[in-house]
Amino acid sequence: MSGKGLVFNIQRYSVHDGDGIRTIIFLKGCPLACPWCANPESRKAVSPTKWIKNGVQETVGEWREINDLVDEVMKDEVFFRTSGGGVTISGGEVLMQYEFAAKLLKVFNELGVHTAIETTGCFPLERIQTLTPYLNQVLFDLKIMNLQLAKKIIGIDVGLSKLNFEFLLTQKQIQLIPRIPLIPNYTIPIENLEAIAQYLSDLSIKEVHLLPFHQYGSQKYDYLGWEYQMKSTPTLSSEQLLICHQIFQQHHIKANIDGL
Numbered sequence: 001m002s003g004k005g006l007v008f009n010i011q012r013y014s015v016h017d018g019d020g021i022r023t024i025i026f027l028k029g030c031p032l033a034c035p036w037c038a039n040p041e042s043r044k045a046v047s048p049t050k051w052i053k054n055g056v057q058e059t060v061g062e063w064r065e066i067n068d069l070v071d072e073v074m075k076d077e078v079f080f081r082t083s084g085g086g087v088t089i090s091g092g093e094v095l096m097q098y099e100f101a102a103k104l105l106k107v108f109n110e111l112g113v114h115t116a117i118e119t120t121g122c123f124p125l126e127r128i129q130t131l132t133p134y135l136n137q138v139l140f141d142l143k144i145m146n147l148q149l150a151k152k153i154i155g156i157d158v159g160l161s162k163l164n165f166e167f168l169l170t171q172k173q174i175q176l177i178p179r180i181p182l183i184p185n186y187t188i189p190i191e192n193l194e195a196i197a198q199y200l201s202d203l204s205i206k207e208v209h210l211l212p213f214h215q216y217g218s219q220k221y222d223y224l225g226w227e228y229q230m231k232s233t234p235t236l237s238s239e240q241l242l243i244c245h246q247i248f249q250q251h252h253i254k255a256n257i258d259g260l
Contacts, residue, residue: 005063005101007028010023026039027089027097029042029044048061210245
């Protein structure tokens, strides 16, 4: 199948981005501006980015053919089959390259490979509807629920994100997993977590994944020559994690803390 997409990384043997052992394809492009972003090289337009790493200028992002990507990923098929894993398309924001993503997912779907995406649902519903026929699982990030704060801080339309999330709930063939990044000063204020928990409870959601803040992507900002606003932000204490966990428990929602 012809078609090209801009890919900036392929990560193998992941166990935190869907069921089983997975290979993650990271697509370039994201319209959001999350201060804590761990993949800043993926942000902004769907075009290659230059950065300087260890004194050498590199181009981040390569246009890849669908067949080429499928051939590379299917080298890991034995791990998918034995672990119940598969392919996850991430970003960036996968909906930036939704037409390419749909074609790619269709091929994996036809090959019998379990498919997943990671998204914030920040585009019109038609984009995610293009992908749903070929999806088994969606990892859906919910961040800041206050409409004004979400727009100001990360540039997301919460109403649009909710529309996408609630549509996916109607797609019974898809396992929908809400995920909440636990970011000091941004997402972990009690009123924000309470708003998320209440929203999910009202929709009869019984499980969420909590993603504790980390500094793994901080050096990338230096490569890009960008200011990293979270440089002095500490990781969450066990007490803070417990408070976050308990908020969801109080709403009868099982909260899994990823990466621990």
